[in-house]
Amino acid sequence: MNMANSQPGSMMTNTLGKAASQQMSREVTVSAQDVKVYYGDTQAIKGINLDIYRNEVIAFIGPSGCGKSTFLRVLNRMNDTIDGCRVEGKVTLDGEDIYDKSLDVVLLRARVGMVFQKPNPFPKSIFENIAYGPRLHGLASSKTDLEGIVESSLKRAGLWNEVKDRLDQPGTGLSGGQQQRLCIARTIAVSPEMILMDEPCSALDPIATAKVEELISELSREYTIAIVTHSMQQAARVSHRTAYFHLGDLIEVNATDKVFTQPEHELTEAYITGRFG
Amino acid sequence: MGRFPQGRHSSAQFDDELNSIHSHLLEMGRLAMQQVQRATTALTTGDLTLASRVLFDEAQVDRLEKIIDEECALVLARRQPAAGDLRMLIAASKGVADLERVGDEAAKLASMAEDNVRSGTSVAPYTMLHQLSVPVLALLERSLEALSRFDLQLAVEVTVDRRYRDVLGELLAKWPKVADRGAMIDLIWALRSLERVGDHARNLSEQAIFCISGKDIRHLSRDQLMDLLPGVSVP
Numbered sequence: 001m002n003m004a005n006s007q008p009g010s011m012m013t014n015t016l017g018k019a020a021s022q023q024m025s026r027e028v029t030v031s032a033q034d035v036k037v038y039y040g041d042t043q044a045i046k047g048i049n050l051d052i053y054r055n056e057v058i059a060f061i062g063p064s065g066c067g068k069s070t071f072l073r074v075l076n077r078m079n080d081t082i083d084g085c086r087v088e089g090k091v092t093l094d095g096e097d098i099y100d101k102s103l104d105v106v107l108l109r110a111r112v113g114m115v116f117q118k119p120n121p122f123p124k125s126i127f128e129n130i131a132y133g134p135r136l137h138g139l140a141s142s143k144t145d146l147e148g149i150v151e152s153s154l155k156r157a158g159l160w161n162e163v164k165d166r167l168d169q170p171g172t173g174l175s176g177g178q179q180q181r182l183c184i185a186r187t188i189a190v191s192p193e194m195i196l197m198d199e200p201c202s203a204l205d206p207i208a209t210a211k212v213e214e215l216i217s218e219l220s221r222e223y224t225i226a227i228v229t230h231s232m233q234q235a236a237r238v239s240h241r242t243a244y245f246h247l248g249d250l251i252e253v254n255a256t257d258k259v260f261t262q263p264e265h266e267l268t269e270a271y272i273t274g275r276f277g
Numbered sequence: 278m279g280r281f282p283q284g285r286h287s288s289a290q291f292d293d294e295l296n297s298i299h300s301h302l303l304e305m306g307r308l309a310m311q312q313v314q315r316a317t318t319a320l321t322t323g324d325l326t327l328a329s330r331v332l333f334d335e336a337q338v339d340r341l342e343k344i345i346d347e348e349c350a351l352v353l354a355r356r357q358p359a360a361g362d363l364r365m366l367i368a369a370s371k372g373v374a375d376l377e378r379v380g381d382e383a384a385k386l387a388s389m390a391e392d393n394v395r396s397g398t399s400v401a402p403y404t405m406l407h408q409l410s411v412p413v414l415a416l417l418e419r420s421l422e423a424l425s426r427f428d429l430q431l432a433v434e435v436t437v438d439r440r441y442r443d444v445l446g447e448l449l450a451k452w453p454k455v456a457d458r459g460a461m462i463d464l465i466w467a468l469r470s471l472e473r474v475g476d477h478a479r480n481l482s483e484q485a486i487f488c489i490s491g492k493d494i495r496h497l498s499r500d501q502l503m504d505l506l507p508g509v510s511v512p
Binding site for chain 1: 286358364491
């Protein structure tokens, strides 16, 4: 049931879509080829082929249990941490096989960062939350360098003005929305190529959600972003392309404006119009 | 009211809201059609009562326009519709404007009928209107049928049907001698009104096509239409 990869912009139907298309490059960042995932004897992903392009925001949508989060975690080998999980097929990042045994998984997760559903700042100061990664990966040669990375990461995450006078205070003392932006800042502090977001706004109020969505749009100028969301309106607002998953299959991937106005597959139509089930 | 081709929503209330809009749109369409039918009869027979009835019932057409607009706004605000649901709302919003104008054309014809009766103008020259009203009303009826049944093939047939324009051309070619210049101008206006009703019926079918297939066929040639809708027979 897999659909062929649609090129971004190939099915764009309106001006906004064309603008989004022009913004994206056609350079493939991640390529998944015949990816299958098993949890023990249960097959969660049934052979997915998908190319993700540099600087695009791609949204993964689908009902619970469809495999969208599992597939997201395939992209930075987060499934390695789950007992009994087995991944087959090939996934490349800039042409490099990320499941190659010689690959350093810690480095991979710096290149492909992840933001989770629930904000999970370290029980450390705001400054240390950001500084931890660059320090671990040796990205700063001096204290000044490190301070520069912290400041620039917080600025890019739109949080600097809110926290610049209290960098020594615990990250866990921030509001939920601020904590999530802190986690995004922490992710971008190690200069990733791609950011994975697993329902990043599901624990946030509408104002905090709007700020994170605005941030996603800003970040897509520098990073490739894949986001799993249960909010179809969010997928429609933030993504260039949308991929619809159903029972472990990738049913349709297309320009977001196309998916939400003229989906090609009846299962996609049923899901996005609330007729599924 | 007919079920939507995509089936039921998980929310029955959402189904009810869309069904209500669809139902009101068809009710408005049938009323607008009846208005044109009655107004034409009033004009061709000099029936003052019928003309007054049309003018009185125009408020019903306008009332339905407001109801549908309000229902569409509420569904957009409450449900954030997508895909076929969104297209249905867009089609309804645009279709309602066409139907309201059909109602206006009927009111114009009815006013003309009232004026003619009061001024003692002969109805004889106006009998030719029937030749145009028949194909125009048939077109409007088929357009509403396409919208009612979500019938893509029928909607395409209506969109390319220009027979009423041929009839208008024939009527103008064998134009009767009308001594009264005022009556002659009124007759031309009446024909023009019926022609506009035919145009609105075709617009309505274009919206039905958009609703059903997601294809915007406005301003396309027949060949472009065939390319855009493969599998549909274009007469």
